[in-house]
Amino acid sequence: MAYTSANPSRAVGGFGPSFDRAIRKLFPSTSKLTFNPVFRVAVDAFDVIPRLIFPEFRALPPNHLRIRIGVGNRLFNNQSDFLVHARDFWMFVFGEGIATMRADILDIGVGCGRWAHWLRDYNFRGRRFAGSYVGVDIDEEAIAWCRKNYDDRFRFYLSSDTSVSYNHTGAAQPAYRIPLADNTFDLVFSNSLLTHLLEAELENYLRESHRLLKPGGAMMHSHFNIEHPPATYGTRHTFSHRLGNALIESEAQPEAAVAYHTDFLFDLCRRIGFSSSEIVHMPGGAQHQPILLCRK
Helix, strand or coil, rough: CCCCCCCCCCCHCCHHHHHHHHHHHHCCCHHHCCHHHHHHHHHHHHEEEEEEEHHHCCCCCCCHHHCCCCCCCCCCHHHHHHHHCCHHEEEEECCCCCCCCCCCCEEEECCCCCCCHHHHHHHEEEEEEEEEEEEECCCCHHHHHHHCCCCEEEEECCCCCCCCCCCCCCCCCCCCCCCCCCCCHHHHHHHHCCCHHHHHHHHHHHHHHHHEEEEEEEEEEEEEEEEECCCCECCCEEEEEEEECCEEECCHHHHHHHEECCCHHHHHHHCCCCCCEEECCCCCCCCCCCCEEEEE
């Protein structure tokens, strides 16, 4: 689940939305390009000089892994975006009391750790993150990078799920069960996981989130929501095709971009057993995906 998201409204190279839409029709999933060896070498080469100049960039994952998890159209200048991208999320989580610095946290679709590095590197007068952090992803390369670059407060699991958009295919598998005990986590969250899940996979991960949460714990999943559409709705995104309750952008790659209606999400969460559901969104739409926030 190294799923793309980020800020999709940026136009390619500064060109207008028509050009951007044409490019996205050719490449519905930028992430898939990062498995091409020529593309990988090219984009990683642009990372060499910035790493030499700025010490804070040297601990970042390789550029092709950063692109894989979503950088909008910043293929060559996404270093600072990676460093600051999760800031407001954690400010919200800790400011609203959803979790504490001693919480047990599960990140589904951890990718190469764009959310995790904030807690790994937090150190205020010797005070550090004292909880546990588990990341799950289908991307073997990203999981290997995280295992090598994080300490023992962090654990990473490779999912057996498949995804056309992430070059991870194979025979159909039973619904993936995260290999952890019930009632383990204070917070289960994902960044843009739901934007790449069709209906059966969506229900599975919401049920897994509920199973793994402690009573009173919170689930937070960002997603594409028709009632709170992205700034790119009508240009890059139209969600004009339907698969069950899923509204998809590309019939060729259905998982590339998937949206849902609020009522469907709330009804599903209620049936699963969550006690409350809300959509946390930015008024006026704009560049950040709304979050499905539910309490167990």
